Amino acid sequence: xxxxxxxxxxxKVTNGSRIEINQTGTTxxxxxxxxxxxxxxxxxxxxxxxxxxxxxxxxxxPFMKHPLxxxxxxxxxxxxxPSVDVLKATALPLxxxxxxxxxxxxxxxxxxxxxxxxxxEILFACPVRKVLQPIQFTDPGKIKRIRGxxxxxxxxxxxxxxxxxxxxxxxxxFLPDIYIYTDHMKGVNSGKSPGFGMCLTxxxxxxxxxxxELASKPQGQGAAVLPEELGQNCxxxxxEEIYRGGCVDSTNQSLAxxxxxxxxxxxxxxxxxxxxxxxxxxxxxxxxxFQIMFKIETKTPEEEHTGGEKVLMTCVGIGFSNLSxxxx
Numbered sequence: 001x002x003x004x005x006x007x008x009x010x011x012k013v014t015n016g017s018r019i020e021i022n023q024t025g026t027t028x029x030x031x032x033x034x035x036x037x038x039x040x041x042x043x044x045x046x047x048x049x050x051x052x053x054x055x056x057x058x059x060x061x062p063f064m065k066h067p068l069x070x071x072x073x074x075x076x077x078x079x080x081x082p083s084v085d086v087l088k089a090t091a092l093p094l095x096x097x098x099x100x101x102x103x104x105x106x107x108x109x110x111x112x113x114x115x116x117x118x119x120x121e122i123l124f125a126c127p128v129r130k131v132l133q134p135i136q137f138t139d140p141g142k143i144k145r146i147r148g149x150x151x152x153x154x155x156x157x158x159x160x161x162x163x164x165x166x167x168x169x170x171x172x173x174f175l176p177d178i179y180i181y182t183d184h185m186k187g188v189n190s191g192k193s194p195g196f197g198m199c200l201t202x203x204x205x206x207x208x209x210x211x212x213e214l215a216s217k218p219q220g221q222g223a224a225v226l227p228e229e230l231g232q233n234c235x236x237x238x239x240e241e242i243y244r245g246g247c248v249d250s251t252n253q254s255l256a257x258x259x260x261x262x263x264x265x266x267x268x269x270x271x272x273x274x275x276x277x278x279x280x281x282x283x284x285x286x287x288x289x290f291q292i293m294f295k296i297e298t299k300t301p302e303e304e305h306t307g308g309e310k311v312l313m314t315c316v317g318i319g320f321s322n323l324s325x326x327x328x
Contacts, residue, residue: 035063037128087251099132112183116193130321154195166232199213210242253275274309
């Protein structure tokens with residue numbers, strides 16, 4: 001059902017798409033239409049997080065005809081998909097690097113919703129661009145500060161404080177500038193299911209943002225998790241992400257590579273940590289859709305003196321420009 005919901009969402013943001021699914025639901029015929037954008041609303045299926053839908057919209061939004069402004073409802077934070085908090089903290093700065101910025105670029109969380117019932121609501125707005133800038137993003141820089149959000153819905157507000165305390169217990173050994181907000185939503189804004197979780201981001205002096213997150217298990221599924229454990233594990237995940245390093249965190253590797261591919265006919269370079277299995281599959285898709293190959297150079301930790309092995313990805317953009325953008 002979440003895939004059907006995703007197809008309906010794509011149908012809403014485009015104009016003239018033709019979609020045919022056979023009776024058993026195993027074959028999908030899709031003829032793409034024009035990306036139209038505009039002001040929309042969509043109810044996402046609660047079996048996957050809003051992040052599942054938002055990831056695709058982030059790829060498409062800059063190339064719409066009208067600036068996209070969409071309200072998505074469903075599960076804002078779960079254990080499977082990147083949460084809305086992480087995409088807000090990491091994907092938006094990445095889009096800005098490619099020249100997609102302005103006041104109208106935002107992700108706003110109006111309500112939080114945890115699985116299984118959801119009930120969250122977010123607003124995503126993105127301006128349109130005619131062309132993307134090429135990027136040279138090869139030096140991640142040193143970590144200067146760590147920010148985060150500990151959220152709790154339909155449970156005691158004390159849960160968030162307990163998570164913050166245990167996460168700081170680990171991170172304070174490395175860095176003084178740590179600030180983790182507690183976000184306790186009440187009433188209608190807290191969705192329909194109880195839960196809590198944490199999202200941490202580390203920022204570097206060169207504007208790289210690395211993130212990690214954890215959420216509690218849905219009500220009635222598996223053993224309960226203590227807020228202290230969750231806070232500690234989330235801090236360790238962030239340290240793991242910093243060790244892997246690179247200029248883009250593992251959640252957004254594919255978004256960065258796609259925007260590099262669609263850039264001007266100019267060389268773009270980005271330094272990534274070890275490629276995630278998702279990114280490797282995504283590179284195959286880029287090759288079959290755009291006939292574009294990346295030059296991949298591995299950098300050993302000895303050369304960089306930092307963390308795990310890094311990969312330098314270089315490509316020449318295909319010179320894509322947004323033809324449907326109305327000229328004013």
